[in-house]
Amino acid sequence: xxxxxxxxxxxxxxxxxxxxxFKVNEVVEDLERKRNLADVINVxxxxxxxxxxxxxxxxGALIRDKFSYSYDxxxxxxxxxxxxxxxxxxxxxxxxxxxxxxxxxxxxxxLVNPKSQDSWDxxxxxxxxxxxxxxxxxxxxxxxxxxxxxxxxxIEEMISGKDVFIxxxxxxxxVAPQAQxxxxxxxxxxxxxxxxxxxxxPKYAVTVTNELFHNGNxxxxxxxxxxFNDKHPDLQVVIFFEGEVINDINALFKxxxxxxxxxxxxxxxxxxxxxVSKLQKYLFExxxxxxxxxxxVDVGRILNLF
Numbered sequence: 001x002x003x004x005x006x007x008x009x010x011x012x013x014x015x016x017x018x019x020x021x022f023k024v025n026e027v028v029e030d031l032e033r034k035r036n037l038a039d040v041i042n043v044x045x046x047x048x049x050x051x052x053x054x055x056x057x058x059x060g061a062l063i064r065d066k067f068s069y070s071y072d073x074x075x076x077x078x079x080x081x082x083x084x085x086x087x088x089x090x091x092x093x094x095x096x097x098x099x100x101x102x103x104x105x106x107x108x109x110x111l112v113n114p115k116s117q118d119s120w121d122x123x124x125x126x127x128x129x130x131x132x133x134x135x136x137x138x139x140x141x142x143x144x145x146x147x148x149x150x151x152x153x154x155i156e157e158m159i160s161g162k163d164v165f166i167x168x169x170x171x172x173x174x175v176a177p178q179a180q181x182x183x184x185x186x187x188x189x190x191x192x193x194x195x196x197x198x199x200x201x202p203k204y205a206v207t208v209t210n211e212l213f214h215n216g217n218x219x220x221x222x223x224x225x226x227x228f229n230d231k232h233p234d235l236q237v238v239i240f241f242e243g244e245v246i247n248d249i250n251a252l253f254k255x256x257x258x259x260x261x262x263x264x265x266x267x268x269x270x271x272x273x274x275x276v277s278k279l280q281k282y283l284f285e286x287x288x289x290x291x292x293x294x295x296x297v298d299v300g301r302i303l304n305l306f
Contacts, residue, residue, distance in 0.1 A: 024058060039119065063137075076159060080159065083123075098114050098134070098155060100155070201276055204280050206284050207262070219291075223297065239266050
């Protein structure tokens, strides 16, 4: 007996599925305007308009099935944290749309537009041996499978740290990079709407990539937050771990249970919320083996990070 539609037998499941179908149709319109799926979905994730478990079904239904992107899976050979060269090069590829799906060590799915530094900032790093899937689509009406496969290979080689030969056909001379459909800016749910009302961002995860969130990481976080508060005294940074508010960051070290791969959550509270992406970036570095860069400051001095 066929059971394909059994999950739709309840009102809640039916409505949930219906909302997903409406969202897929909405995203189709964005892709037809030549917007990158990562730019579209990441904005909607931040606004809680898309759930994490919708991401892969959307990729499968649209990128693979409807729009027939070429793709290849690839394991990251070495951990990398610098993506500037990839952004600089792929930004020129006006003849192609590229999407990267990254499976991080926590099992999270992150969509990346390699042409956007903001998109890479969501990843922070590509960890060794983690899976990525690279999708490529020629933006001309005619399908060019060979060109798409060459672009995918070039992306994989750049991620591997290799110098690559760039096919001049990657660039559509009739389209300037800045003339491509620009991603909409994410509007934080915490953005002020007037009236002096305090808002708060969603909770953002910072994954610990050091072997342990030890005293050095704690001190780095304290320096980062001190710098943030000095620049934005009207804003408050709230830290969470395992659902509990952490009033004293030292407790994360004293407990001795915050280890590699654990997510620490934070949110920002205030009226005119800003610099959240930069704060997340620095907190990620502070929770990594690179924490010492934040400790190189004279006693009594505040880091100038923001």
